[in-house]
Structure formats: structure tokens, C-alpha cells
Amino acid sequence: MADLTSNFIGIHSPNPFWLASAPPTDKAYNVVRAFEAGWGGVVWKTLGEDGPPLVNVNGPRYGAWHSGDRRLVGFNNIELITDRPLDLNVREITQVKKDWPDRAMIVSLMVPCNEDAWKEILHKIEDTGADGIELNFGCPHGMSERGMGAAVGQVPEYVEMVTRWCKEYSAMPVIVKLTPNISDIRQSARAAHNGGANAVSMINTINSIISVDLDTFSINPSTGGKGTHGGYCGPAVKPIALNMVAEVARDEQTRGLPISGIGGITTWRDAVDFIALGAGNVQVCTAAMTYGFKVIDDMVTGLSDFMDSKGFASVDEIVGKAVDKVTDWKYLDLNTIVKAQIDQEQCIECGRCHVVCEDTSHQAISATKDGSRHFEVIDEECVGCNLCVSVCPVEGCISLRELSVGEIDKRTGETVSGEYANWTTHANNPMRTNQ
Amino acid sequence: MDIRAARLTADEYAHNFSDMHPPLGDTAALVEADRCYFCYDAPCTEACPTGIDVAGFISMIKSGNNSGAARLILQENIIGGSCARVCPTETLCEQACVRNEQDHRPVSIGLLQRHAVDAAINAGQQFFSRAPDTGKRVAIVGAGPAGLSCAHGLARQGHQVTIIEAREKSGGLNEYGLAAYKMLDDFASREIEYIAAIGGIEIRYGQHLGDDFDTGSLLNEFDAIFLGMGLDGVNSLNLANEEVDGVMSAVDYISQIRQSGDLSELPVGRQVVVIGGGMTAIDIATQVKLLGADEVTLVYRRGPEAMVASEEEREFTQIKGVKILYNAKPVNIITVDGHVREVEFERKGETFSLPADMLFKAIGQNFDAKLDGAVELEKGRIRVDAQRKTSVAGIWAGGDCVCDGEDLTVAAAQDGKLAAKSINEYLLKSGRGE
Numbered sequence: 001m002a003d004l005t006s007n008f009i010g011i012h013s014p015n016p017f018w019l020a021s022a023p024p025t026d027k028a029y030n031v032v033r034a035f036e037a038g039w040g041g042v043v044w045k046t047l048g049e050d051g052p053p054l055v056n057v058n059g060p061r062y063g064a065w066h067s068g069d070r071r072l073v074g075f076n077n078i079e080l081i082t083d084r085p086l087d088l089n090v091r092e093i094t095q096v097k098k099d100w101p102d103r104a105m106i107v108s109l110m111v112p113c114n115e116d117a118w119k120e121i122l123h124k125i126e127d128t129g130a131d132g133i134e135l136n137f138g139c140p141h142g143m144s145e146r147g148m149g150a151a152v153g154q155v156p157e158y159v160e161m162v163t164r165w166c167k168e169y170s171a172m173p174v175i176v177k178l179t180p181n182i183s184d185i186r187q188s189a190r191a192a193h194n195g196g197a198n199a200v201s202m203i204n205t206i207n208s209i210i211s212v213d214l215d216t217f218s219i220n221p222s223t224g225g226k227g228t229h230g231g232y233c234g235p236a237v238k239p240i241a242l243n244m245v246a247e248v249a250r251d252e253q254t255r256g257l258p259i260s261g262i263g264g265i266t267t268w269r270d271a272v273d274f275i276a277l278g279a280g281n282v283q284v285c286t287a288a289m290t291y292g293f294k295v296i297d298d299m300v301t302g303l304s305d306f307m308d309s310k311g312f313a314s315v316d317e318i319v320g321k322a323v324d325k326v327t328d329w330k331y332l333d334l335n336t337i338v339k340a341q342i343d344q345e346q347c348i349e350c351g352r353c354h355v356v357c358e359d360t361s362h363q364a365i366s367a368t369k370d371g372s373r374h375f376e377v378i379d380e381e382c383v384g385c386n387l388c389v390s391v392c393p394v395e396g397c398i399s400l401r402e403l404s405v406g407e408i409d410k411r412t413g414e415t416v417s418g419e420y421a422n423w424t425t426h427a428n429n430p431m432r433t434n435q
Numbered sequence: 436m437d438i439r440a441a442r443l444t445a446d447e448y449a450h451n452f453s454d455m456h457p458p459l460g461d462t463a464a465l466v467e468a469d470r471c472y473f474c475y476d477a478p479c480t481e482a483c484p485t486g487i488d489v490a491g492f493i494s495m496i497k498s499g500n501n502s503g504a505a506r507l508i509l510q511e512n513i514i515g516g517s518c519a520r521v522c523p524t525e526t527l528c529e530q531a532c533v534r535n536e537q538d539h540r541p542v543s544i545g546l547l548q549r550h551a552v553d554a555a556i557n558a559g560q561q562f563f564s565r566a567p568d569t570g571k572r573v574a575i576v577g578a579g580p581a582g583l584s585c586a587h588g589l590a591r592q593g594h595q596v597t598i599i600e601a602r603e604k605s606g607g608l609n610e611y612g613l614a615a616y617k618m619l620d621d622f623a624s625r626e627i628e629y630i631a632a633i634g635g636i637e638i639r640y641g642q643h644l645g646d647d648f649d650t651g652s653l654l655n656e657f658d659a660i661f662l663g664m665g666l667d668g669v670n671s672l673n674l675a676n677e678e679v680d681g682v683m684s685a686v687d688y689i690s691q692i693r694q695s696g697d698l699s700e701l702p703v704g705r706q707v708v709v710i711g712g713g714m715t716a717i718d719i720a721t722q723v724k725l726l727g728a729d730e731v732t733l734v735y736r737r738g739p740e741a742m743v744a745s746e747e748e749r750e751f752t753q754i755k756g757v758k759i760l761y762n763a764k765p766v767n768i769i770t771v772d773g774h775v776r777e778v779e780f781e782r783k784g785e786t787f788s789l790p791a792d793m794l795f796k797a798i799g800q801n802f803d804a805k806l807d808g809a810v811e812l813e814k815g816r817i818r819v820d821a822q823r824k825t826s827v828a829g830i831w832a833g834g835d836c837v838c839d840g841e842d843l844t845v846a847a848a849q850d851g852k853l854a855a856k857s858i859n860e861y862l863l864k865s866g867r868g869e
Binding site: 067068069070348349350351352354355367373393394 | 465474475476477
């Protein structure tokens with residue numbers, strides 16, 4: 001079995017799977033259950049400043065988008081940060097860390113954007129023995145209306161400023177949690193980096209409305225007939241999160257800044273995606289909220305088996321493996337030519353590839369042969385767009401074949417040269433450079 | 436001879452005659468609908484004799500648009516509720532499903548169709564309305580699937596339809612035929628109420644063709660006629676002793692089971708032999724077994740590959756405890772005191788006999804209506820063209836009584852639909868009527 005132990009910015013945990021700051025980490029009872037189940041660490045649900053605890057709505061906090069078989073594919077929430085007294089949380093954090101010294105204990109924080117407020121809470125957290133803090137600059141609902149959460153995260157100057165305070169008034173490692181509700185995630189990451197952050201974690205949830213109740217025309221979920229946008233998470237957000245992680249991982253200014261990957265991770269495969277794109281570890285919430293803490297079993301054994309099968313001795317060896325494979329469109333090789341091909345042995349003749357190509361793409365898949373139902377790619381028309389592969393219900397039935405050097409692309413009549421050439425030098429590009 | 440009623444407890448009867456394929460719940464329907472790939476030019480639609488847009492209605496179930504799904508089904512087949520229950524889907528739509536290729540389990544199209552249609556019928560949701568009265572009058576002989584389908588099609592066009600039925604109830608085989616576990620409760624009659632609710636359909640009961648009326652008298656009273664009286668005669672074994680006690684027509688006994696208010700009143704033998712190879716043979720053998728017979732043997736004169744009953748039907752009856760013997764031909768009925776006691780068979784030159792308290796004949800039905808040569812026949816049934824026109828102008832026919840039919844409820848529904856279309860065109864062109 002591969003070594004899954006994780007050292008993320010000096011914080012050790014038996015595996016790279018942490019529970020993200022969220023309802024599952026709101027109190028000792030849940031966190032202890034998580035540790036018993038095998039989670040490597042937790043980011044304790046966000047604490048606010050001392051004083052009367054804030055209140056949550058008494059109506060529904062969550063909304064879900066389901067697939068036809070009622071699998072939860074997207075999830076949102078309007079729950080605020082912890083509504084329990086600060087002292088109680090601090091006491092529990094201290095006790096749990098004491099009882100579970102080998103697990104990572106990070107405390108998420110969100111207080112008003114002034115230096116004293118941060119200074120005060122940092123001292124309280126330092127005394128708990130926690131391994132680090134995570135700055136919640138991401139919550140998109142409720143708290144942002146009060147000038148916290150995403151309201152801070154959306155202004156890079158504030159991100160940098162608060163990060164700097166935290167580094168100044170605390171010796172704990174600082175992870176800055178980024179909001180995706182911004183046009184260029186790199187600006188926030190750079191700000192955190194400039195403020196001295198040890199790492200960023202990403203992504204927080206995305207502004208969202210799940211659906212409209214078609215009987216009442218209030219949105220889902222609604223409280224007293226009205227609803228508000230919530231933070232979107234779950235499997236549906238993973239591709240958005242992966243892109244943002246990759247953006248930060250390959251940015252010149254933040255390259256090497258550790259990333260804790262978050263966003264729809266449900267299985268070990270999802271985790272490997274994040275790690276390969278630059279995440280040093282991952283955080284999970286929705287999968288646990290959908291199925292319970294037991295999902296950790298698959299994550300741990302799946303990752304371990306994967307590493308064994310690929311010969312990776314430690315998680316660090318996978319970190320960033322895919323970062324160099326991400327580039328800008330303009331650098332994609334325009335001389336790579338692919339064609340779809342259908343494995344007739346596997347084809348079940350549903351005809352989906354044909355109809356989508358015919359209706360919406362390049363008319364490159366025929367539906368009959370000698371008068372009977374038969375689906376075949378027409379190389380003269382196929383641009384290799386991958387639509388047919390994407391809609392085919394049989395995995396592996398349709399694949400893309402790369403033409404080899406010397407072959408003729410029947411669509412253009414041109415011979416495949418094998419030479420790399422991209423848009424920056426293409427003859428049709430008025431802005432082209434000469435090589 | 437051991438023939439008795441009340442062989443089982445009330446609970447056993449209830450259990451044995453519960454739904455063969457229980458309906459899908461809402462969630463199960465969504466999950467099953469999700470298995471449909473929404474194929475291009477879907478093979479299931481091609482395989483449906485009435486051409487229902489299967490992938491289309493399933494996608495509507497998926498989106499919660501149940502009434503859209505029911506409308507799509509019923510516009511092609513107004514008895515889609517019955518067909519969902521009794522169609523041998525394993526040889527029709529479900530056989531064509533591409534899921535067979537992928538994971539050997541087709542989408543449960545029949546159950547999904549039932550899900551959609553039952554909801555609409557239970558809610559009394561009508562999708563079609565009657566056009567203004569045309570003043571044209573059409574007589575339909577027989578209130579079975581073909582006649583009802585034709586009646587609805589004509590009523591929609593505003594014609595006045597009179598269905599003339601020999602029995603006391605409508606529905607034909609849906610009411611009197613088919614195994615009880617396929618058509619539970621009073622679905623057949625509720626479906627007819629639903630169909631007739633469109634208006635313009637009158638049903639006369641207890642009127643027999645040839646005795647109470649004939650095609651000539653109908654042509655005097657009506658502008659067109661549709662014949663859908665099914666098959667009335669039962670094929671004979673052509674053996675001596677065929678008339679003795681204990682030798683029965685499967686069709687008659689199935690009808691008794693269907694019409695019985697109390698299954699414990701139905702007598703069955705301890706040892707029962709059924710001769711035949713179609714769905715009627717399966718239905719009688721299974722039901723007699725479920726009524727408490729000890730040993731039921733279904734004997735077919737050829738091999739399984741020649742049997743009309745599908746593999747699924749055969750498996751079903753075997754699971755229920757019926758034994759099937761192939762390639763055996765009945766040669767002799769042995770009696771004791773005027774009652775059947777044994778049936779002798781010949782197989783590969785050897786003879787053997789099976790003890791039998793009851794012997795059911797299920798070797799097909801024949802056309803036995805008193806038409807007196809009013810229309811031309813072919814192979815013993817009414818000859819029709821592609822539009823279901825007979826040899827006589829103004830007379831159409833469909834269902835089991837026509838030549839070259841498939842003897843399926845769904846085929847009868849299609850016959851009725853096509854005939855209604857053709858009759859409508861005829862009536863609009865002809866000057867008859869008002």
C-alpha cells in the first residue's frame with residue numbers, strides 16, 4: 001500500500017483528505033465521528049468574533065439538483081458560519097486536537113475587516129493547539145452582505161491586507177480560501193501570496209439559485225415564500241474548480257504556492273484530478289453530506305491502489321503532474337489531426353452520435369449501410385470534435401484516432417506533417433508572429 | 436377423478452393472482468426512464484405495431500411531464516393501458532431496445548407505458564375531444580380492442596358510433612380472455628369508460644351477428660361498418676371422446692376465471708393437461724396451477740422454437756410450476772365413466788400417457804362468425820387490404836378476425852386505428868348520411 005501520509009505546508013495528516021469547513025465540522029461530535037471514520041484532517045467550521053452567536057434561518061438551508069435517478073449532482077446552501085458560542089468551539093477544538101494529535105486541525109475564521117478583530121481571534125485560536133488557520137474569504141451568502149466572506153475575497157487588496165495581519169499576529173500557517181465569484185481567480189491568489197499566505201484553498205461555493213418552485217414561483221429552497229442565492233457545490237462544480245486550481249498552479253506569480261483543492265470531490269479519482277493539477281491535498285464536504293463519512297474508505301483505498309498501480313510512492317509525486325499539460329488555446333497544435341472511429345463490435349446502434357452530428361455539428365456520421373441501421377464516421381466530414389464520443393452511452397465504443405505523419409486528412413486533402421504549429425504563427429492570423 | 440374448488444386459502448388465492456408485473460412507483464419510474472438512451476429513429480418505435488414514440492414518451496416521464504407522455508402513447512394507441520399490461524413486449528419494443536446489446540436488460544417499456552397511462556386514466560385526463568357531429572353513423576361489430584380503437588378514432592372525427600356486442604360486457608379478450616394476473620381489478624372496464632368518455636359512442640349488448648342482425652341490415656342503418664368480432668370458434672383436437680366431461684376449452688375457462696368474483700368457487704383437477712403452444716395455453720396452464728392444481732403439464736406438438744408463446748412466457752409458467760413437454764402429439768383420450776382419465780401422446784414413434792382430471796384444449800381459435808358470405812374470406816378469416824377494407828364497399832374489418840393478423844391486442848388496436856382513418860376519409864367523400 002502506497003504511503004498516503006500528507007505534509008501540507010508543514011501540517012501532517014495520515015492522508016490528504018480533509019473535511020472542508022462546513023456543517024460536517026461544526027462541532028466535536030461530528031469531527032470525532034469523522035476522525036473515527038478515517039479522515040485525515042478537518043477545517044473546523046468558520047468561527048466569527050466573540051459576542052452573541054449569529055442566527056441561521058429556521059427554514060431550509062440546502063437545495064439540491066438531482067439526476068433522473070435522484071443522485072445529487074449539485075447542491076447549495078445558505079447556512080452561515082457557526083451559530084455556536086466562540087468559547088464552546090474553542091474548547092472543543094482544543095479537546096479534539098488533544099485527543100487526535102495525528103490529525104490535521106485547521107480553524108476557519110471570518111471576522112469583520114478590521115485589524116483588531118483579527119488580532120483578537122487569532123490569539124484565541126493559537127491557544128487551541130490547532131495546526132493552522134483558514135481565512136474564509138469565500139462565503140457568498142449572508143456574511144458577504146455584512147462585509148465579510150466573499151465581500152473580502154472579491155477585493156484583492158483586502159485579501160492581501162487581512163492575510164498580512166494574520167501572518168503578523170500569528171505564527172500559525174495561514175491558508176486563504178478563495179471565492180470563485182470573481183472574474184480572474186489569479187488576482188485573488190496573487191493577493192494572498194503577496195500577503196504572505198502559506199497556501200490558498202479553492203474553490204469556495206458559487207453563487208447559485210437551484211430552481212423555481214413551479215407551483216408557488218418562489219425559489220428553492222425558500223423560507224416564508226422567499227429565497228436567496230446560496231453557495232453551489234457538489235459534483236457539478238468540479239470542472240470549474242479544476243480550471244481555477246490549474247490557473248493558479250500555472251500562473252507565473254503564484255507558481256509553487258501550495259493549493260488545497262476543493263470542489264465536488266466525491267471519489268479518489270476526483271482527488272487525483274485536483275492533485276495532478278497542482279493541489280497538495282484536498283478538502284471534501286458535499287460527498288460526506290450526501291453519503292456520510294464512510295466515503296473516505298473509497299477515497300483512501302482507491303488513491304492507494306492507483307498509486308501502487310502507477311508506481312507513485314507518495315502523494316507529493318503526483319502533485320502538479322498535469323499542470324504543464326494545461327496551456328492557452330493559442331498554443332494548441334493545429335497540425336494534430338484526429339478522426340472519430342466507431343468500434344462496430346461495441347456499437348449498440350442507439351444512433352445518438354449520428355443525430356447529434358447531423359443536427360448540431362458536421363454531418364459526419366452516417367446512419368445506414370446497404371439499407372440497414374449502421375453508424376459509421378465519414379472521414380471526409382469529421383473534424384474530430386469529440387461530440388459523438390461525449391454522447392455515446394457505451395464507454396470506449398467511439399474513440400478519437402490521431403492520424404499519423406504522412407496520412408492524408410480526407411477532409412482537407414492535406415498530408416499530416418507532424419510538425420508543431422499553432423495559431424500564433426498561422427497564416428490566417430493577422431496578428432501572427434514569424435515563428 | 437379429483438376435481439375440486441377451494442383447494443387454497445383466501446391468502447393463497449390473493450397472492451397467486453396478484454399483479455404479474457407490479458406497477459412502478461414514481462421514483463422507480465424515473466430511474467427506469469433514465470435508462471432510456473433516447474435513440475435516434477428509435478428501434479422500439481419501429482417494433483411497436485401501433486408506432487408509439489417510445490423514446491419520446493419516456494423522455495417526458497423523465498422530465499415529470501406525465502400527461503405529455505400519456506398523450507403521446509394514446510394518440511397512437513388508445514388502449515395503450517391494456518397493451519402495456521398484455522403486450523408480449525419481450526418480442527416487440529423491448530426486444531428492439533439497444534440496452535439488450537449493452538447489458539442484456541431492456542428498458543422496461545411496458546411498465547413505463549403503464550405508469551404514464553394509468554396516471555392519466557386514474558385522473559380522468561382526456562387528451563382528445565370530439566369534432567362537431569358529422570351526422571355520419573358507423574356500426575362496429577364487437578367491443579374488443581379493434582372495435583374500441585376504431586370507435587375512438589371515428590368519434591374523434593365527429594362521427595356517431597354504435598358498437599354492437601354479443602356479450603354482456605365490452606372489452607373482448609381484454610375482459611374475457613387473458614390471464615387474470617395480467618389484467619387486474621376492473622382495468623378493462625375502466626379503460627372502456629375512459630375511451631367512451633369522448634362521447635358519440637353507444638354500445639348495444641347481447642346482439643349476435645347472424646341472429647339479431649346482419650351486415651345487410653347494418654348497411655341500411657349505418658354509413659359504414661367495421662367488423663371486429665374476433666374469433667369465436669375453438670379448434671378441435673379431432674379425437675374421439677373430445678366431448679366427454681373434463682375436456683374443456685381453455686378460452687371458456689379463462690373467461691370464467693376472469694369473470695369470477697370468488698376464485699375459490701372455481702373447480703380444478705389435481706392433475707391437469709393442457710394442449711397447445713400459444714399464449715392461451717400458457718395462460719390456462721399457469722392459472723390452473725395457481726388455482727391449486729397439483730400437476731399441470733403443457734404439451735406442445737412441436738419444439739420450443741416453433742412455439743408462439745415467448746421464452747419469457749414459458750419461463751414464467753415454469754416458475755409457477757407448470758411442466759412443459761415438447762414434440763408430443765395427442766392421440767387418444769382415455770375415459771372412465773364418461774370422464775377423462777388419461778391422455779395418450781405420441782412422441783418420436785413412442786406412446787405415453789399422462790393422467791388427467793381435466794384436459795384443456797388451447798390449440799387456437801377459428802373464425803366462426805355468421806357472415807353468410809357477406810365479405811370475402813382468405814385462409815378462413817376476413818380478407819382486408821392495408822387500410823383494413825374488406826371486399827365490400829362500406830365494410831372494414833380488423834383484429835383477430837382478419838387474415839394475416841398477428842393475433843395480438845396491439846395489432847388489433849392498430850387495425851382499428853387504420854380502419855377509422857380510412858372510414859373517415861370514405862365518409863367525408865361519400866354523400867351518404869344526412
